[in-house]
Amino acid sequence: MPSNPRQSTGSRQAEIIATMLALAAARNPADITTTDIAKAMGVTQGALFRHFSSKEAIRLAVAEWIEAHLMARLGEARQAAPDALQGLEAMFLAHVQFIRELPGVPRFVFAELQQPGDSPVRQCVQKIMQRHRQTVAEALESAKAVQLIRLDLDCHAAAALFLGAIQGLVIQTMLGEVPAEIDERARGVLRLYLCGLGARP
């Protein structure tokens, strides 16, 4: 759908980010070329460089978009919950839903994760996971403070497993499962995870 009239750099940047994520849903993000993005947008390849100085800059913008939107979703889910334990559940399910809506997100993150060195993109992905784990750890501590979960719980391990459970679901879904199934599987895994916390529902 070539929305061909000229557009501002701001709106084109948003369009490039969205197109990158849309393409990443079905293909290896590392193999997405500037030509692919331009073709999907209905412009020529060179046009992209009017709005981003390099492909690296595009990837950084995508990472920052993910950080902002994912953290917002998680924050909303947590704040809407009546207590810390239900906040954890809500964050888990909100994350899964976010990924189901935008399958390109985990694929992009995994692709950047593979990159060596300390590029800004990688640092951004790193920050996303750190903030995420920090938020989970805080919720766990809150739940512990009001005895919703075991008092002898290792919160560091629990936060790691929280993230790991989701990452594992995504990986196993990427490998041939029916994408819609992830929601059902997520509930099963979440229930099991809460048992490990010693949660009293």
Added chain:
Amino acid sequence: MPSNPRQSTGSRQAEIIATMLALAAARNPADITTTDIAKAMGVTQGALFRHFSSKEAIRLAVAEWIEAHLMARLGEARQAAPDALQGLEAMFLAHVQFIRELPGVPRFVFAELQQPGDSPVRQCVQKIMQRHRQTVAEALESAKAVQLIRLDLDCHAAAALFLGAIQGLVIQTMLGEVPAEIDERARGVLRLYLCGLGARP
């Protein structure tokens, strides 16, 4: 170290596989070129094609190598354990150790996982995970049969979380943690996982 005397195709194939995995430990496997492999081996780039018909064939050989060696390790760990529950623990720790010894393995798997379509390499990676999950599910059923774990356990979810816990550990370790730390973290996560199973140690 150019081990330059002529070698048989068999030994060169093994060398190519090992070199690929060694390079994948530190770089994005998708970005490893035939020139990189050849340079690391001390031969010219064209020489590789005396032993493999294409780069795809190299990747397939690597995947098959991983399948054989990983499954062997897991099988040994499980059989050496006195009961099904300790078999699960042993498989978990054996997998973590395998990955710590060969960091290129998970990186290679994740890279292939991102590839679309149904290439033989992808099918092989798919088979590895299916077999792995199947083995875990069997061990869980065995443990349930002798009441080492909760009888109302959802074994499908438990097998998924078992794999996910490891995959999560790997991902979080790839993101900047100290590699040696993974063993310690693994034990914490494993203990929490076993609590979720309702295990009685």
Added chain:
DNA sequence: TAATTGTAAGTAACTTATTACATACAAACG
């Protein structure tokens, strides 16, 4: 008018794979 957004064409670097040719090696033979 002047800046912005677009196009079309081009470039330099890189990648896989092939080709023509050289050399080591083992078996066969006189």
Added chain:
DNA sequence: CGTTTGTATGTAATAAGTTACTTACAATTA
């Protein structure tokens, strides 16, 4: 035993295609 001879393994060069990015120029818009 020494020579020949066929094959497996290596090299150097290069073909053919792809990629990110640039440049010269045109058109839109403020």
